[in-house]
Each structure stands twice: as structure tokens, then as C-alpha cells.
Amino acid sequence: MSDKYNVTIGGGDLMSYFSDGNNVCWFLEPELGAAIRRLHGLVGNAVTDDRYIVVGTGSSQLFQALLYAFTTPGGPEPVSVVSSAPYYSDYAEEVSFLRSELYKWEGDAYKFNKKGAYIEVVNSPNNPDGTLREAVVMNRTGNGNGKLIYDFAYYWPQFTAITGAADYDNMLFTLSKCTGHAGSRIGWALVKDKDIAKKMTEYITISSIGVSKESQFRAAKIIEVVCNGIQNVGSVKSENLFEYARNILSKRWQKLRETIQNSEHLILSKYPQEHCLFSGKLTETLSAYAWLESKDDTKDCNEFLRGLKIIGKSGKICGAHQKFARINLMCREEEFNQFIERLSATRGKGIING
Ligand code: PMP
CATH class of the missing domain: 3.90.1150.10 (Aspartate Aminotransferase, domain 1)
Known part of the structure; x- marks a missing residue:
């Protein structure tokens, strides 16, 4: 279906840093925001009402933006970051890479027993083992000082049953696994709290002054074609x-x-x-x-x-x-x-x- 997804970008198009000055995430292209809401609405895998969308250079950047948002301005000790093993190994690398004073990788959530603040990443279905996951630290230890990041990279119908619209405060999705366009480097976060969305936006502003508009433009088109296929818009046979x-x-x-x-x-x-x-x-x-x-x-x-x-x-x-x-x-x-x-x-x- 390659031709259906074609986009044309003129030499003078998309030159400004800004996309929508009225949006918390000022570098989110409005067409992409609308396409993401439409897609979740059709698939039924996540609630987008009352959520801010923050776009990122892949969900990898958004994961780091969330760590920053949760931990800044920082306290006496770095905040522990955990995920139940076997976990996506990049979490460990992304958390440890810059030896941050804000947060620190502590590994397997099943072995985490510290008191105080922590961040738990819940990846469901899970990379690498495909299991369906829920948060574990709170249930195991009763430690209620945790912030949760739901990484839903694989919560799409090709990988697993859609059992309900996920309704968590901080959810990450990525085009990389949804449609396979990993090279476009487009991910998005659905965030309930405005302050968290603002801090994530600040992180992305400082690290890359926004997200490629060409990629956003293409992602919006890809998602639009996928949605049309599901709804049978303009096609004779179903193209789901x-x-x-x-x-x-x-x-x-x-x-x-x-x-x-x-x-x-x-x-x-x-x-x-x-x-x-x-x-x-x-x-x-x-x-x-x-x-x-x-x-x-x-x-x-x-x-x-x-x-x-x-x-x-x-x-x-x-x-x-x-x-x-x-x-x-x-x-x-x-x-x-x-x-x-x-x-x-x-x-x-x-x-x-x-
Ligand atoms: N989370 C998980 C669980 C992944 O498997 C991947 C990609 N392998 C990512 C996040 C990162 O995806 P992106 O390409 O959006 O940065």
C-alpha cells in the first residue's frame, strides 16, 4: 500500500521550530495530535480524553523526559528506577547513561525493598518475554511513594488482545511498534497531569528543541491511512x-x-x-x-x-x-x-x- 502513504513536503514547508503555541507541547503538529486521538479511539487501547499529548523522538526520549519530570528539581538521593525482570534492557542504559543525580537504576522490581521515592516502569506486553504486566512494588512492599510509567509500545492488536482502554496517568506509545516505522522516530506520551506534561516538554525543548516536523507530518499521514483502513474509508475491501x-x-x-x-x-x-x-x-x-x-x-x-x-x-x-x-x-x-x-x-x- 506504499503509494497511499506518500507525503509531499515542499522546500519551504515546516521551517519554524513552532507548531502550536497554544498547546503545552508547543512542538506537536496539530494533525499528528488529532491522528493519535483518532487511532486510540478506533483501537480502544487507551483513553485520550483529559490527556495531554507530548510527542517525542521515539518513546525513548519520552521515557527520559518522564524521568526528568518525576525527579526534578532533585533531592538528597537519586530516585530509584525499577522494572520487573526480565525487563527491556534499554531502560537500564537510559537511566544509567549520564550518571544522573536525579535518578538511579535499581533493576528488578521484584527485588526492590527500599523505602522512599521510586519509579516503576511497567511494560505490557513485555519486551523481552511477551507477558502481560502490572505494577508490582506497591503490592509487594506497600511502598506508596512510587510513580508509574506504563510503556505500551506493544499494546496493539497485532501483538495482543485489547482488553480495555488503558487509563493510567503516564502512558507511552510508539510508531516504531504500532506500524513498524521505527526510523521515523516518533513516539507519544498520554499524560494526565499538566505539570508533568510541561516538564516533559521542557526536557525535550532543552535536549532537541522539539521533534522533527517532517517525521510528525509523515506519522500523521501513516496513522490517517491506518485509521481509514480500519474504518473502510475510500477502499473497496477492508485494509486493516x-x-x-x-x-x-x-x-x-x-x-x-x-x-x-x-x-x-x-x-x-x-x-x-x-x-x-x-x-x-x-x-x-x-x-x-x-x-x-x-x-x-x-x-x-x-x-x-x-x-x-x-x-x-x-x-x-x-x-x-x-x-x-x-x-x-x-x-x-x-x-x-x-x-x-x-x-x-x-x-x-x-x-x-x-
Ligand atoms: N519501549 C520498549 C518496550 C521497546 O521495545 C522499545 C523499542 N525497542 C522502545 C520503548 C523504544 O521505542 P522508540 O523507537 O519509540 O524509541
Whole structure:
């Protein structure tokens, strides 16, 4: 459908830093804000009423903007940041990178027992293991001084059942996983509190004086076409991107499960099925990643895969055991087929770790 998404940008277009001086997030292009609200309304995965939209250079920038918003002007001790393991390893890097005095990475939320302020990142469905998540620190320890960041990068119908419109105070979404346009670097935050939205805007103003308008313009167009496809506007047959993507992922998971089924070395966990309000069907989580586990607890799963010329991410950097490794399934078809081919080569060979 490439042609439908084309955008034309004239040489003199989009030159100013400013997009909408009346908006808290003054660099948000109004068309993108409207498209994001329309998309969430159609998919039903998040509440946008009474929410500020803050656009970011990917949700990565918005995550950091939220950390800043939650912790500035700073206290005597950096605020602890946690997420339940296995967690998205970039959280650890993004928090630790600049050795901030505002916040500090403390790892697995299941092991966090400190008193005082903390920030918990809840990623659902979770990267790397595809599980559905809820906040854990408050329930475990009774510590009510936490701020929560809900990273909903994968809360879209191709990956999981949409079980309701998420209604949290601070939610992150990204075009990277919604439509796959990771290179456009567009993410958005839905934020309830005006002061938090203002501080996030301040962070982005200082770090990059806004967000590329070309990217926003393109993202708005992409989202508009996706929405039209869902609503059957201007098309003869239904062009529902989420159904299309789910279909592809579903075939990949089926192939992967068939391949792993007889493996002497590897295990894949099962995911629950839930009723999806978007499709109206009973829907299984189809994670964007395969979270592979070595049957032998003493083996390093990522090293094993490397031996098969498969590049994954070790469970270790996600705060988990080395018997786990993550493989990205959101690749091109040829790449996926090669992955399956190389994985199939292990059958019956008894070669873990060489
Ligand atoms: N959160 C999660 C859980 C992710 O997996 C990713 C991308 N891998 C991001 C955030 C960052 O996405 P973006 O491209 O929007 O910066």
C-alpha cells in the first residue's frame, strides 16, 4: 500500500521550530495530535480524553523526559528506577547513561525493598518475554511513594488482545511498534497531569528543541491511512493493518513453535488467550520477540544461538538468567525464514554451547 502513504513536503514547508503555541507541547503538529486521538479511539487501547499529548523522538526520549519530570528539581538521593525482570534492557542504559543525580537504576522490581521515592516502569506486553504486566512494588512492599510509567509500545492488536482502554496517568506509545516505522522516530506520551506534561516538554525543548516536523507530518499521514483502513474509508475491501500484521505474526509463531516442539535444547512458553475488544475474537498474545529458554539450566542460550549464526540478546542484560535469550520476530520474511532454517539445523545434533 506504499503509494497511499506518500507525503509531499515542499522546500519551504515546516521551517519554524513552532507548531502550536497554544498547546503545552508547543512542538506537536496539530494533525499528528488529532491522528493519535483518532487511532486510540478506533483501537480502544487507551483513553485520550483529559490527556495531554507530548510527542517525542521515539518513546525513548519520552521515557527520559518522564524521568526528568518525576525527579526534578532533585533531592538528597537519586530516585530509584525499577522494572520487573526480565525487563527491556534499554531502560537500564537510559537511566544509567549520564550518571544522573536525579535518578538511579535499581533493576528488578521484584527485588526492590527500599523505602522512599521510586519509579516503576511497567511494560505490557513485555519486551523481552511477551507477558502481560502490572505494577508490582506497591503490592509487594506497600511502598506508596512510587510513580508509574506504563510503556505500551506493544499494546496493539497485532501483538495482543485489547482488553480495555488503558487509563493510567503516564502512558507511552510508539510508531516504531504500532506500524513498524521505527526510523521515523516518533513516539507519544498520554499524560494526565499538566505539570508533568510541561516538564516533559521542557526536557525535550532543552535536549532537541522539539521533534522533527517532517517525521510528525509523515506519522500523521501513516496513522490517517491506518485509521481509514480500519474504518473502510475510500477502499473497496477492508485494509486493516492490525489484522494484516497479526496474520503474519501468527504464521511466524506457528512455524517457530513447530520448529521448537522437537528441539532437544530449547523451550518456548505459552501465552494466554483473551477476548479482544478490537477484533471481537479470542486472541492469543503474539509477542514481537521469541523468548527462548535452554532446557539445560547451565547453558548460555545466546551463545548457543550464536553458534547457529543467530544473533539474539542475552537474558542476562534483561535482568534474567543466561539460559534465556531474545530473538526479534519483527524482521523481513527472508530473515525470519533463515532464522527458522538455522534453528532447524539443531534438531538431533546435541550441540549446546558448541
Ligand atoms: N519501549 C520498549 C518496550 C521497546 O521495545 C522499545 C523499542 N525497542 C522502545 C520503548 C523504544 O521505542 P522508540 O523507537 O519509540 O524509541
